[in-house]
Amino acid sequence: MGIDESSTKPTRPYHHGNLVEALLSATVEIIEKQGVERLSVRELAKRVGVSPGAPFQHFASKEALLTAVAEQAMTRLTEAALEAEAAVGGDDRLSRVEAIGQGYLKWALTNPTHFEVISSRKLIDFQSSSSLRAQNEAIRERMYKLLREAQARKELAPELEIDSVVLSCRAFVYGLARMAVDGHFPEWHPAEEPAIATKRALRAFIDGMRSKAET
Amino acid sequence: MGIDESSTKPTRPYHHGNLVEALLSATVEIIEKQGVERLSVRELAKRVGVSPGAPFQHFASKEALLTAVAEQAMTRLTEAALEAEAAVGGDDRLSRVEAIGQGYLKWALTNPTHFEVISSRKLIDFQSSSSLRAQNEAIRERMYKLLREAQARKELAPELEIDSVVLSCRAFVYGLARMAVDGHFPEWHPAEEPAIATKRALRAFIDGMRSKAET
DNA sequence: AGCTCCATCTAATCACTGTTTAGATGAGGA
DNA sequence: TCCTCATCTAAACAGTGATTAGATGGAGCT
Numbered sequence: 001m002g003i004d005e006s007s008t009k010p011t012r013p014y015h016h017g018n019l020v021e022a023l024l025s026a027t028v029e030i031i032e033k034q035g036v037e038r039l040s041v042r043e044l045a046k047r048v049g050v051s052p053g054a055p056f057q058h059f060a061s062k063e064a065l066l067t068a069v070a071e072q073a074m075t076r077l078t079e080a081a082l083e084a085e086a087a088v089g090g091d092d093r094l095s096r097v098e099a100i101g102q103g104y105l106k107w108a109l110t111n112p113t114h115f116e117v118i119s120s121r122k123l124i125d126f127q128s129s130s131s132l133r134a135q136n137e138a139i140r141e142r143m144y145k146l147l148r149e150a151q152a153r154k155e156l157a158p159e160l161e162i163d164s165v166v167l168s169c170r171a172f173v174y175g176l177a178r179m180a181v182d183g184h185f186p187e188w189h190p191a192e193e194p195a196i197a198t199k200r201a202l203r204a205f206i207d208g209m210r211s212k213a214e215t
Numbered sequence: 216m217g218i219d220e221s222s223t224k225p226t227r228p229y230h231h232g233n234l235v236e237a238l239l240s241a242t243v244e245i246i247e248k249q250g251v252e253r254l255s256v257r258e259l260a261k262r263v264g265v266s267p268g269a270p271f272q273h274f275a276s277k278e279a280l281l282t283a284v285a286e287q288a289m290t291r292l293t294e295a296a297l298e299a300e301a302a303v304g305g306d307d308r309l310s311r312v313e314a315i316g317q318g319y320l321k322w323a324l325t326n327p328t329h330f331e332v333i334s335s336r337k338l339i340d341f342q343s344s345s346s347l348r349a350q351n352e353a354i355r356e357r358m359y360k361l362l363r364e365a366q367a368r369k370e371l372a373p374e375l376e377i378d379s380v381v382l383s384c385r386a387f388v389y390g391l392a393r394m395a396v397d398g399h400f401p402e403w404h405p406a407e408e409p410a411i412a413t414k415r416a417l418r419a420f421i422d423g424m425r426s427k428a429e430t
Numbered sequence: 431a432g433c434t435c436c437a438t439c440t441a442a443t444c445a446c447t448g449t450t451t452a453g454a455t456g457a458g459g460a
Numbered sequence: 461t462c463c464t465c466a467t468c469t470a471a472a473c474a475g476t477g478a479t480t481a482g483a484t485g486g487a488g489c490t
Contacts, residue, residue, distance in 0.1 A: 053440075122252055167416050172387050184389075256447080
């Protein structure tokens with residue numbers, strides 16, 4: 001009846017409007033301040049101003065909703081990582097690999113909930129999202145390429161195998177990010193001290209893979 | 216009224232019996248074959264043969280139940296890691312650190328669901344369990360000690376800082392375990408190929424921290 | 431303009447969930 | 461024997477994700 005009577009939302013058009021985007025951005029708001037585990041589709045619907053069943057017209061399930069959120073987030077993560085690499089520039093391949101890791105880590109620590117959604121594969125349907133799989137591949141492929149070049153240029157310690165190195169790099173960065181997100185570092189609450197410690201650890205890790213020629 | 220009429224359980228005494236242990240073992244059975252996310256207290260109660268409210272007499276919440284399960288699991292994880300270290304023996308401190316990691320990893324890959332429960336701090340109340348905190352400390356303290364000794368014996372590359380190394384080791388092993396548990400290695404389903412790849416990666420990681428003197 | 435069509439949304443309902451409460455029950459100690 | 465008290469049941473509450481039939485109203489055609 002009334003023209004519009006509530007909601008802190010900027011725009012006032014529902015009943016017919018852009019529900020999909022409204023749902024996505026409201027989901028982001030909720031999970032960022034309440035955590036993913038406290039996201040309820042019904043509460044979400046209420047916040048957006050629609051009936052409890054409305055979201056299911058656009059997303060087959062709660063998992064599908066979160067998968068859509070994850071796709072957006074994964075794009076930003078990939079961008080952050082690859083832009084960090086581009087930012088360092090230079091010829092040193094291992095420094096570029098390190099930069100990817102630093103960019104990845106920084107993003108994960110800055111957006112812990114989103115990182116959780118992306119990486120936990122029980123909240124989303126990762127396999128059926130070609131977008132998510134593609135982004136994942138993109139980072140890994142980039143690392144492969146850089147490491148192969150590093151090997152060819154003798155930057156990499158000769159005894160190291162590339163497949164193993166790629167796995168190690170992924171695990172190392174993922175481990176740091178996950179430990180932080182999973183609450184294994186209760187001593188540092190702000191996203192500042194982690195940045196220092198993880199930065200140093202990652203640098204040392206990468207330097208440990210270099211050929212012993214140079215100092 | 217019948218004496219006993221159902222249940223695959225070995226013993227038949229409830230109404231008065233050892234409900235606590237029955238609940239714990241049934242929980243383990245369920246989460247191992249269905250996953251933690253599909254554990255329902257009501258289904259658990261039905262399986263054990265009690266009313267839906269009964270479990271709450273012994274565990275304040277579902278979280279408390281899972282915390283109890285996590286305590287048992289954490290004890291086994293710690294044992295596995297420290298026994299692996301004892302098994303290698305020898306003087307080489309870094310090999311012992313590696314053994315801890317290998318034992319930890321092997322246990323995690325063999326018991327993925329339990330590892331998930333232990334490490335995800337949103338399913339359990341880690342902070343309020345002194346048992347969980349103590350076990351966690353035990354492994355870390357052991358690593359600290361070994362690494363300090365390694366440093367004193369010049370086994371460790373001199374430019375490395377111990378705090379940073381401990382963090383790196385934890386993150387590396389945790390990352391490998393978590394990636395496997397989180398489904399980042401869909402190409403290896405059986406717990407065999409991971410064992411090979413992660414073993415090799417961990418070994419290379421540890422060797423990368425050694426002093427460059429020896430070959 | 432009117433009208434029809436169809437995506438969109440509502441209302442109601444289903445089968446669940448975790449958790450709380452008052453009260454029944456029955457084993458162990460006096 | 462009876463009394464006590466931990467243990468368990470029954471019932472209810474408030475919430476969840478998801479499905480369905482039907483209302484609604486804007487877009488596009490005649």
